[in-house]
Amino acid sequence: MNTGEGDLLAALHDGLSDQPLWSRFLDMLANATGASGASLLLRPQEGPIVHLSSGRVLPPVLQQRFTDTRNAAVLMREGRVYALPELIRDADDATIIAALEAQGLAHIRSLRLTDASATDAWLTIAGDRDFGAAAGSLLSRLGPHLKIALNNLLALERERRQASISSEMMGRLNFGWLTIDARCRIVDQSPNVQEIFRRTSLLRHGRYDRLTFASAAIDRDVAALAKAFAHDVHARPRAFRLSQDPWMDMFVTPMPDRRPSTGSQPVAMLYLSGDRWSRDDRCEQLTDLFGLLPSEARLAWAMAQGRSIAEAAQDLGLTVETARNYSKKIYSKTGAGGQADLVRIIFTSVLAII
Structure with a gap:
């Protein structure tokens, strides 16, 4: 595998962090193949079609040709790279050819894939000159990696939805969690904890990320627990009543799953539960x-x-x-x-x- 292809694969797998998605990958693909434009069309089972592109955009009539039929396999077999003449089926397709030529995109290579959710995806390069065999071969090799990236996007969106629902329910139940290191510095927290900090003065996110409590006694006790948990993962957890009206309780326990970390090592898990109403x-x-x-x-x-x-x-x-x-x-x-x-x-x- 040459260096250019390695860079393409890195950009493809890192594309989930791009805004828009895969923008750097499409830029690099267009440059690597000498294309005037590179595009990725996504057609989910439900919802709108997503069009991601770099450079010149495919004309709507060609996008429609790809996405109109629900049986995409009739037009393009999955994993095979197609040239424009193979996608022209009847005299009416002269409209597609004219639209492409008007935009200086008389030649294309396109690949269709389907992810685990049955979303169809079309990866296409287009330009004013014909592409050699190397460009088609490159698209073919990128296909399996694109499918992995699409499945990763699917998994990420599922996790985001679940996290959003869980966060909303934790917020409604006034429940949250956070982790601290041996010096009581906050390492991580559930999204709704910031709202708890805003609503109450019982505990707060202090200087240098330290978790502090309005009660000096509780502050000392939690600091002592964090130090104890740093040395003994089996140390006894402890519960605290932070407030009676409105009530708020806290449970502090050793971090259940400690893994090597390049940042602060969490040693304690704190669960917060209470009532937002008096x-x-x-x-x-x-x-x-x-x-x-x-x-x-x-x-x-x-x-x-x-x-x-x-x-x-x-x-x-x-x-x-x-x-x-x-x-x-x-x-x-x-x-x-x-x-x-x-x-x-x-x-x-x-x-x-x-």
Whole structure:
């Protein structure tokens, strides 16, 4: 393999990071073959056709010839390189020839591939002079690598969609994670953690990327845990209550899968979970959702936090007898069969994701 072809392959496999996709590869392909233009047409099973190009653009009539029929194999066999005369089928194709000649693209070589999602792709070079056998041979050798790159794009888009959905759900549940090194510097974090930093003063992204806490005691404890985890991956994890209203908890555990890294080595994983709403906000939402009176909603929320009726009564300044009467009305309005059922009903309602 000559150096030029090696550079082409490197640009092809690195093309997922280009904007637009594969722009450098198409530039290099046009230069390597002496083409006036190089293009990549992508036709997914659903959605719009994508046209990526360098130099002169293929006329729309030729693009339409490639993409019109749903059975692309009828026109072009996968993996075979075609010249223009092989794609001309009838007298009406004179329009295609005229359009190409008008743009100085009287000669083409084109290759069709299909990726794992059944997306058809056409890699085409075009110019005003005929291409030799070397250009067709180059396209043929690039074909398997282009197919790998297309499948990598498919996998990357799938991962992005899944990550986006997961991130949205973690945000709705007010859950996030981050990793820190032995000096409490943030190494990585879920996308929604930045929103948590913005919304609360309980913890923040400090100077030099250090994770800091409003509570000096928690700050010291987490720093000590990070140092301990750096030396002992089996050290005991620890949970922290960062706030009661709105509640926010944190669980700190040794990094489960440590791999060699050229950057900071993460030693601890921190899971954050909490509520973006205050107790008063939640009581208003319970009132709206279940038709509870404000006094009943306050008791229901306290019970949902795991407080017994007696403990909740004391917190709210109620007698136990009054709290028991309220609880009966709460169970009736929510359809709960008891406190455990009440907790389930509240935390499987829409309140859990707002």
